[in-house]
Amino acid sequence: MVYGRSVAWRQSLQQASRRAYNTSTCRACQAQLRASQIAPKSLRATTRPQTIQLRTTLAASRDFTSSTARRKEKPSDEDAKNDIVDKPRQEEDSSEAKGKSSEPAPIPGAADGKAAAAGSGGNGGESGSGYSDGGGRGKRGKIAGRELVKPSVPDVYPQVMAIPIAQRPLFPGFYKAITIRDPNVIAAVQELLKRGQSYVGAFLLKDQDSSQDVINDPSEVYDVGTFCQVTGAFPAGHGEDRALQAVLYPHRRIKLSELIPPNRSPPAPPMPEQAPAANIEATPSEEQGEQPETDEQKGGVIASFEEQNKDAEQQKALEVNSPTAFLRSWPVSLVNVENLADEPFDKNAPTIRALISEIVNTCKDIGNVNHLFRDHVSAFAMSQSAANIADEPAKLADFAAAVSGGEMEEAQAVLASLNIEQRLSKALEVIKKEHMNAQLSSKISKDVESKIQKRQREYWLMEQMKGIRRELGLESDGKDKLVEKFKEKAAKLAMPDPVRKVFDEEINKLAHLEPAASEFNVTRNYLDWLTQIPWGQRSAENFGIKHAREVLDEDHYGLKDVKDRILEFIAVGKLRGTVEGKILCMVGPPGVGKTSIGKSIARALNRQYYRFSVGGLTDVAEIKGHRRTYVGALPGRIIQALKKCQTENPLILIDEVDKIGRGHQGDPSSALLELLDPEQNNSFLDHYMDVPVDLSKVLFVCTANMLDTIPRPLLDRMEVIELSGYVADEKMAIAERYLAPQAKETSGLKEVDVELDKEAIHELINKYARESGVRNLKKQIEKVYRKSALKIIQDLGEDAFSEEKALTPEGKEAQEASKEDQTDAKDTPSEAQMEKETTEIPRVALKVPDSVHVRIDKDNLKDYVGPPVFTADRLYDTTPPGVAMGLAWTQMGGAALYVESILGEALTYSSRPSFERTGNLKAVMKESTLIAYSFAKGLVARRFPGNKFFDKAKVHLHCPEGAVQKDGPSAGITMATSLLSLALGKEVDPTVAMTGELTVTGKVLRIGGLREKTVAARRAGARMVVFPRDNLSDWIELPENIKQGIEGKPVDWYSDVFDLVFPGVNAEEVNQLWKKELRRPSKEEREAEERDSGFESD
Secondary structure (H helix, E strand, O other): OOOOOOHHHHHHHHOOOOOOOOOOOOHHHHHHHHHHOOOOHHHHOOOOOOOOOOOOOOOOOOOOOOOOOOEOOOOOHHHHHHHHHHHHHHHHHHHHHHHOOOOOOOOOOOOOOOOOEOOOOOEOOOOOHHHOOOOOHHHHHHOEOOOOOOOOOOOOOOEEEEEEEOOOOOOOOOOEEEEEOOHHHHHHHHHHHHHOOOEEEEEEEOOOOOOOOOOOOHHHEOOEEEEEEEEEEEEEOOHHHOEEEEEEEEEEEEEEEEEEOOOOOOOOOOOHHHOOOOOOOOOOOHHHOOOOOOHHHHHOOOOOHHHHHOOHHHHHHHHHOOOOHHHHHOOOOEEEEEEOOOOOOOOOOHHHHHHHHHHHHHHHHHHHHOHHHHHHHHHHHHOOOOOOHHHOHHHHHHHHHHHOOOOHHHHHHHHHOOOHHHHHHHHHHHHHHHHHHHHHHHHHHHHHHHHHHHHHHHHHHHHHHHHHHHHHOOOOOHHHHHHHHHHHHHHOOOOOHHHHHHHHHHHHHHHHOOOOOHHHHHHHHHHHHHHHOOOOOOOOOOOOHHHHHHHHHHHOOOOHHHHHHHHHHHHHHHHHOOOOOOEEEEEOOOOOOHHHHHHHHHHHHOOOEEEEEOOOOOOOHHHHOOOOOOOOOOOOHHHHHHHHHOOOOOEEEEEOHHHOOOEOOEOHHHHHHHHOOOOOHHHEEOOOOOOEEOOOOOEEEEEEOOOOOOOHHHHHOOEEEEOOOOOHHHHHHHHHHHHHHHHHHHOOOOOOEEEEOHHHHHHHHHHOOOOOOOHHHHHHHHHHHHHHHHHHHHHHOHHHHOHHHHEOHHHHHHHHHHHHOOOOOOOOOOHHHHHHHOOOOOEOOOOOOOOOEEEEOOOOOHHHHOOOOOOOOOOOOOOOOOEEEEEEEEOOEEEEEEEEEEEOOOOOOOOOOEEEEEOOEOHHHHHHHHHHHHHHHHHHHHHOOOOOHHHHOEEEEEOOOOOOOEOOOOEHHHHHHHHHHHHHOOOOOOOEEEOEEEOOOOEEEOOOOHHHHHHHHHHOOOOEEEEEHHHHHHHHHOOHHHHOOOEEEEEOEHHHHHHHHOOOOOHHHHHOOOHHHHOOOOHHHHHHHHHHHHHHHO
16 A cells, blocks of 8 residues: 555545645635644654754645644643634535535645655645644644644645656546556656655657657657646556556646756665655745735735745755655656646637637537547536536636547647637637547448348348248248258158168258257258269160260261270170179370260260369369368269269269379379279268268269379279370361361351362371371361451451441440440449440351352462471481381370481591480480390391491480480380491381380380371381281281281391391391401501691691
8 A cells, every 4th residue: 555545535536536626725724834833842852753844834825735633632722723723624625525526635644653745745744743732742642633634736846757648638637547667657656656745747748659658858748738646556567568557637737847857877765764845835826816815815924935045055955855856866757847827818708708609519519429428528517616617718628628539739739728718719629520520420320220220120020021921821930941841852862771861860950950050051051962962863874786886976986996895885784784883094195085085975875974174183172072060061073973963873074084183182093092993982982971872883984195194003993995096097087077067167157168178188187287186187177267267258358247237236235335435444344334235145147148169278278277387208208327217105196206326436446436325315215225235236246246336336326306305115126226227337118117125135025005106107108017026916906097008017036127127138248348447557557647647736
């Protein structure tokens, strides 16, 4: 508990909501107080130390000290007179308490014998000793108590501790709580309270974002502030965030005259036993208004400071014993201040009365729309002592500025105004702005309330209507209707027993849930999915072999393997009456019809078709669904396919299965293992459905460009059907039957005589679109027809195809509306404008005159598609020694791969052998080059020992098209043939193509992609294809149209290849081939060579 706090202090706090401006003591009390200041000798003889007393009399109506009342057992004559004097004072106090609220009183002195507080609550030495019979402290227990004399607020307090405040200034008569965070200032405030000196100066900071508690320079604050009393202080926060909540009550305006810079040295320890007395300075009571001086005031004996100023020692004592003198060693702000008094005014002046009236009316208007402001006005009106608020215009102006939320500078201007008329005018501006803000806030609040009330009214009416309809039997409850709908849907489905059990549990849960519960929507969505799966519903399949063949031939040309597999599937179903689902995987280059064949299979079988791509898929939830615990959870794509198709036996096409991804959400390829396993998918478990779903009746068709990237376990579950590229004959048939008619129709030339000759199509196939598929060929044909359409319009002119004929009436109106639209192209017009600018059928097709005839042949094809991309069928028409044509497989199909070998430098007796290979070769193919080089050296050494080519030759092997990466072992025999051709000096037939893996012993191993390689060999004009004998079965299965004109030669060993490629080789001739170049030079030739080399070096 703060030292010096007493009952009187708590009583003043209880009356803090009311305030009295006039706190001056009456003349009788002043006389009593002057008499009490004559200290008896017994007081000086007391054993307890006393502070220095100022022997002065009070000339002012407000003083620093108040004497403590004591009860006396035997009152003396003087005491009797003092009692008589005290009665008018008590009556005056009671009348003031009735008429107006008292402002917070200073903290009086403690009652334990220590020096009582001065008028400011300080230890001024006015302990009531003047009321004793000359006795000291020993008689205090025997003295009878008297009524407490009301303490007063000092009129003059020349030096105070300054506290800077932010955001808003303080106005006299209005409480404000502040937070002090500086530990030094906190300690100073607590010390002031302990000493009873609870007065500070509050000054507004110019920087509203500042939070400092010490004034370092007078320019940081406004010079006009308020003299405040600390009515309460409460600790807040802990540790580094420790702060002090202080409640300030402003008494009057003051002006900062001088700042005493804070002392940054550690503060001196307080001395509670020797607290300084208050520095008493008497001033006339000017703040009580224009009051005439009474005779009593004229005749009274008044002690003034003028007499004491003659004594320098007493003046020095005044400075030393200032109430805030002990703070000069503290790092806090001390300021010298002077009181500011309002300028005289005539309260009956018309301008002042008009301003008062306007402020009062504005406050009433604000109170009508702001209930909190109305409470402020009521409290202010109750705290006034005057019957009419117009009698105190200064208070009214301060009130208006204090309760408004205006700018900081505006409120400070009101505080600094001493002219009442100007203060009222500035306060009116502030309160008017507050009125505008209150009106705007009220308008916004009313708008929001009206919207809410409208919605509430609609909801209430709807609920009433539902109740009425329910009572009349016209409509059942929404939840009951929903449950009934689910039961009706479930009754039509052949749910398995485990699924039926789950359905019953969920439907019972839904019936007992409130519609507003979050679980209600989750359960409803789950039941919705559960009843939309076609349990036991299958489409009637068409097992007609003839019908299936017609459908497949109608949509696709060729693809014999795929069509035979589908016909086998249908035949089994025709005999059994039902078929189990199968998993087919079609692998082939792009553009061969893998995806489109799936739709044709579904049409041939009369099954529903659903396609989704897994290329780049990284989330397992796309296959198996999300858990129901997640917000927005959905089943996987398979369950969605069943819902869309509404059958248990659809055809589901899983596209790009070789490009499936893998991420942090799991491995989708592993999730497909359960889906595509015929032994497991009869009880597929989706994470969302959480019930087994039978997928054994589903026909899964997967597509891929290559098998290398498909995981082995997944590939093992699928039946692979390889689709090779198309040869020229197949491309010609596809272009005539499918591509050209489609391109002609899409170009708007369906009824126009535009003819694309076979020769032109053949030219497109050979010179523009050599890839295995037909996608690029389709683009070239579409380009031909688009160019034809453009030429027709350019030749006939715009008049023949005018916009007036093409636009419908609705289209013309929309076009006119769009012309009037001035909106920028990047900005979307309004909804009404877009409705005017759009129509369902804006234009119709225009008919081309029958007189138009266009014919595209081989000669004018360049005018439509430009110059040819490929100018020759093969790279070499005649191959030199060291060049051989191999065959390679790529994602785009087969391709001819030439291998070239050259001699790096001339052969001499002193040359050294080396081997270099280029052509963007990968690891496996680099190994193949080394194997071929070693084998070629061995074969020459074995069969032609006299040929020392590889002992001295620097050989460079290259595979053209270095920008294309090459890998694989199938070019082994081609590389060996190229090296042997160079060593033997024999040319290889340019029409011979070969493929096969070679071992170092000469064994030719099996390769893949023979169909694609054969197609590439035919495209390159080859007449003979050499391949491993292990691939003979693949060769036999090739269609005759692919093998037409090509002779297949299976081989087991490279010796068979050698006999085919180098027939009739003369061994003697080969042994003598390089002897001349490798002959050892004679001594004369060596000396001549050395001389020549010496001359060259010089």
